[in-house]
Amino acid sequence: MNLMTKYAVVTVALVGAFTNFIACGTQLYKTSLAGDDVPPEGTTSEANSTDPTSPEFGLHAPSGWVSLPVIYRSDRTLSAVQLAALQAAMHTWEVAVGKPLFAYKGVHASVTGDTFPDLFSSLSDRVNGQYVDSDWAKTGKSKQVLATTIWTNPNNAYQLIDNADIHYNSDLYLIADALRTSPVDDREVVDMQSLATHELGHLLGLAHVSDSYDSSSIMNPSLIIGEGLATRSISVGDVKRVQKIYGCNATACDAELTARTIMQSGEHYGLSDKSKSQPAH
Ligand SMILES: [Zn+2]
Numbered sequence: 001m002n003l004m005t006k007y008a009v010v011t012v013a014l015v016g017a018f019t020n021f022i023a024c025g026t027q028l029y030k031t032s033l034a035g036d037d038v039p040p041e042g043t044t045s046e047a048n049s050t051d052p053t054s055p056e057f058g059l060h061a062p063s064g065w066v067s068l069p070v071i072y073r074s075d076r077t078l079s080a081v082q083l084a085a086l087q088a089a090m091h092t093w094e095v096a097v098g099k100p101l102f103a104y105k106g107v108h109a110s111v112t113g114d115t116f117p118d119l120f121s122s123l124s125d126r127v128n129g130q131y132v133d134s135d136w137a138k139t140g141k142s143k144q145v146l147a148t149t150i151w152t153n154p155n156n157a158y159q160l161i162d163n164a165d166i167h168y169n170s171d172l173y174l175i176a177d178a179l180r181t182s183p184v185d186d187r188e189v190v191d192m193q194s195l196a197t198h199e200l201g202h203l204l205g206l207a208h209v210s211d212s213y214d215s216s217s218i219m220n221p222s223l224i225i226g227e228g229l230a231t232r233s234i235s236v237g238d239v240k241r242v243q244k245i246y247g248c249n250a251t252a253c254d255a256e257l258t259a260r261t262i263m264q265s266g267e268h269y270g271l272s273d274k275s276k277s278q279p280a281h
Contacts, residue, residue: 046158049207055244058219058237061151061205063159064245069100070164070203072128073108081177082168085192086130089200092232095262096239098252101204113167122165123152129165136171143172146223147195149202164203168195178230190223191230198223201238205245209237233263 048054113131119139151164178191208221216235
């Protein structure tokens, strides 16, 4: 039994989720996501996340975090640009519900994604970490996987989350501001804010939503990557689904208005007009 399997069994309520859509130059390649969100051995129940008639549709943890805000720390190798992009993505989800969801507690001293011997062991310190991994092979994920969100459920209650980490694949990808960055050393550019918005959706309790159901959802199990390409907005459906978990305050309760506000506030995050267009799925 290897280390990853050991942790997957011991911490029975861990679920890995990821996006994988690869862009090389002007050509796009899609990788199958079959099986990417299968709960690990030992999970006794799961959300009814793929049935559109279920109240749990699009959600893997319908009750969300046990307490808010989610207190998180960052990998010491996370760049200022990456951190700003991460926090802009967090802000998007906060606008979606009209309330604070995250609280930054600074750098996780002396710790990087590479500190941990395997993917799941980063959960054992109970710090909600945002990690950059330059050795992706040890996560056990295929090299195409852009990032992985892992979490724990208290008392094996799938409805709740009490600890979570996100690992970003900087081994194979240049995770940066894709509107201002060119590929180097054969690493394709991945937009940090776009990727983080998707992964934070998982961290908050959202599951994948098929593009045939909601083609504008940031939770589609795919992401367009490459220089000059970003998907930083969320759909009306994303707003409604995150509000099913966390409720809403004031004008945020108007989901259409809220989604439009997020779309139109691109400049607030220092984005160019290019970022406002949704990629074709
Ligand atoms: Zn995903």
